[in-house]
Amino acid sequence: MNSLSKTLKFQALGFGAKALVYGKAAHYFAQLRTLQGLTHLFFSKEFPTRVRDPELQKTIHRALLDLLNHDANQFASGVYPFSMLRPGSPVKHWMRLGRLLGDGLRIQRQKKKGKTAEFSEEAQDFVHDVPRYYRRNFHFQKDGYLSPESADLYEHQVEILFGGAADAMRRMVFEPLAERWGGSDGRGLRILEVGAGTGRTSVMLRELFPKAHLTVTELSDPYLKRARRQLDESERVDFVQCAGEALPFHSKHFDAVVSVFLFHELPTEVREAVLAESFRVLKPGGVMATVDSVQQHDAPSWSPVLMQFPVDFHEPFFRSYIHEPLEGLFASAGLTSVVSRMGFVSKLVFGERPQD
Numbered sequence: 001m002n003s004l005s006k007t008l009k010f011q012a013l014g015f016g017a018k019a020l021v022y023g024k025a026a027h028y029f030a031q032l033r034t035l036q037g038l039t040h041l042f043f044s045k046e047f048p049t050r051v052r053d054p055e056l057q058k059t060i061h062r063a064l065l066d067l068l069n070h071d072a073n074q075f076a077s078g079v080y081p082f083s084m085l086r087p088g089s090p091v092k093h094w095m096r097l098g099r100l101l102g103d104g105l106r107i108q109r110q111k112k113k114g115k116t117a118e119f120s121e122e123a124q125d126f127v128h129d130v131p132r133y134y135r136r137n138f139h140f141q142k143d144g145y146l147s148p149e150s151a152d153l154y155e156h157q158v159e160i161l162f163g164g165a166a167d168a169m170r171r172m173v174f175e176p177l178a179e180r181w182g183g184s185d186g187r188g189l190r191i192l193e194v195g196a197g198t199g200r201t202s203v204m205l206r207e208l209f210p211k212a213h214l215t216v217t218e219l220s221d222p223y224l225k226r227a228r229r230q231l232d233e234s235e236r237v238d239f240v241q242c243a244g245e246a247l248p249f250h251s252k253h254f255d256a257v258v259s260v261f262l263f264h265e266l267p268t269e270v271r272e273a274v275l276a277e278s279f280r281v282l283k284p285g286g287v288m289a290t291v292d293s294v295q296q297h298d299a300p301s302w303s304p305v306l307m308q309f310p311v312d313f314h315e316p317f318f319r320s321y322i323h324e325p326l327e328g329l330f331a332s333a334g335l336t337s338v339v340s341r342m343g344f345v346s347k348l349v350f351g352e353r354p355q356d
């Protein structure tokens with residue numbers, strides 16, 4: 001292919017990728033505004049709280065567009081396959097949206113009551129099997145992470161919260177993997193995901209490295225069950241219910257360990273323990289990568305937004321999280337060549353286990 005046709009192909013792919021990535025963001029952003037409108041109508045309250053400072057608003061908006069452009073370029077240049085952008089069933093999507101807007105109003109009532117550890121009978125089956133710090137209604141979600149209903153709504157809720165940019169942020173965790181193994185189908189690689197939730201990242205990881213062996217782990221039984229359903233047809237995937245701070249795997253087993261939106265949910269000592277365990281199970285030379293919320297040192301002027309987040313959504317460990325730089329925790333766990341990059345309200349942090 002000559003250079004002109006290569007350029008034209010890149011531009012056409014870039015246009016297609018932008019249309020898909022921006023189209024999705026616009027779709028969820030409209031849902032976010034609907035939720036805000038309804039909350040205002042029923043409770044005369046703003047939820048989620050809007051950013052007041054116009055300068056900060058502009059900066060965050062710019063960061064969102066930068067991330068969407070970056071993400072679209074990753075598709076256009078072939079780093080990610082377009083199949084990752086395949087939408088789910090539209091019927092299920094619209095049916096869920098009704099339930100979800102109702103749940104947004106229930107969250108307001110729950111917030112008002114100030115109760116953060118209430119569990120339905122259904123969730124009682126799981127509550128006693130999880131650590132104490134986890135027995136919470138995270139985000140004021142009904143049953144926290146401990147019911148099938150919560151697992152059903154979770155991914156959609158996260159996309160609304162981040163105005164359609166959640167997947168673009170999640171995909172940042174693939175960057176160090178694509179830099180190292182890009183172009184390969186992943187044959188021979190063993191990749192571990194910790195705190196995989198309902199499997200959103202795992203599904204995309206499968207598309208990126210179809211022949212890699214994935215080990216998908218998660219503490220919540222209902223969330224892991226949903227992840228299993230989402231990856232139903234896939235071969236070479238193990239599903240293991242476990243805590244990230246007690247990984248039931250041999251040392252030096254995995255080529256890469258990834259996690260997305262996990263560390264801000266953990267108390268400090270558990271954060272450290274998860275990193276120590278991730279280091280232990282990594283092969284020398286292996287890659288550890290995470291995507292999570294930006295922290296105070298990344299963007300000091302974003303402080304009002306970072307302080308508001310745990311107020312809007314029950315996030316008991318978020319304040320300690322933003323003040324303890326992940327880069328330092330990675331280094332303390334023994335990881336070297338630690339790098340971090342921001343993307344909208346999240347950041348990618350990665351490092352490697354040195355050779356013995």
Ligand SMILES: C[S@@+](CC[C@H](N)C(=O)[O-])C[C@H]1O[C@@H](n2cnc3c(N)ncnc32)[C@H](O)[C@@H]1O
Pocket residue numbers: 134145158170194195196197198199200201217218219220223242243244245259260261262265266270
């Ligand atoms: C914010 S969600 C992120 C889920 C998923 N990674 C995603 O991107 O959608 C945090 C996840 O971490 C899980 N989690 C929390 N504490 C954990 C722990 N100690 N070990 C393993 N998973 C944990 C929760 O159950 C939840 O599914």
